[in-house]
Amino acid sequence: MTLDPQPLAGTHIRLLAGQAASGRAVHEVLPARAVGADLFEVAGSPGMVLGCAAGDVLRVTDDGQFEVVERGENLCVQAAGLGQLSLESFAELREAVSHLGGMTEAPPDLRFIVVTVARTVGIPAIEQVMDAWAAGIDEVEWWFGNGDHADASA
The missing domain is CATH 3.30.70.100 (Alpha-Beta Plaits)
Structure with missing residues (x-):
């Protein structure tokens, strides 16, 4: 199982988890490792965000939307x-x-x-x-x- 990617060096990403009843965006912050300008390998599986797991490589936008570029293990x-x-x-x-x-x-x-x-x-x-x-x-x-x-x- 690949749960221990490269050292994190304090990198975190903020992913959009959805919207609160008030309409405000809800984000989840996850540990990650930068692998490119806007690409990050997720180091911990999310508790609220759907669509990714530890080890996946994501392209993340400033508003927290993301695309899985490469599935992890x-x-x-x-x-x-x-x-x-x-x-x-x-x-x-x-x-x-x-x-x-x-x-x-x-x-x-x-x-x-x-x-x-x-x-x-x-x-x-x-x-x-x-x-x-x-x-x-x-x-x-x-x-x-x-x-x-x-x-x-x-």
């Missing part, structure tokens, strides 16, 4: 619940994903969870882990955050 899985997720459920998912060679991250308030797993693991194996985890939690949903593959949603 990872899939991004995002999960959230209507209520707050627990530390116990996060630990269970982290353990299960580690058996796939993946990485699980979340902000301190656990309002969402991000999983990064190598594409080579295969969608069925990822779906099995995510479905088993979600089955034990009320009102939690998960989805593939980079939709570059067919039939990959929960």
Whole structure:
């Protein structure tokens, strides 16, 4: 799995995640490595932005819109619940994903969870882990955050 690209040297990119109810743009800031004038290799999978994962090379505009120029070796899985997720459920998912060679991250308030797993693991194996985890939690949903593959949603 390629989760550890070249040292970041403090580079971050700001990607458009959508719009708030007020109509204001919502952005997510991600670690990245510059690989060209407007090209960046994403170093961490996003928790709100759809369409990319760690390892992808993006062309990013000033307003945060982006185009995937080159797909990396990872899939991004995002999960959230209507209520707050627990530390116990996060630990269970982290353990299960580690058996796939993946990485699980979340902000301190656990309002969402991000999983990064190598594409080579295969969608069925990822779906099995995510479905088993979600089955034990009320009102939690998960989805593939980079939709570059067919039939990959929960």
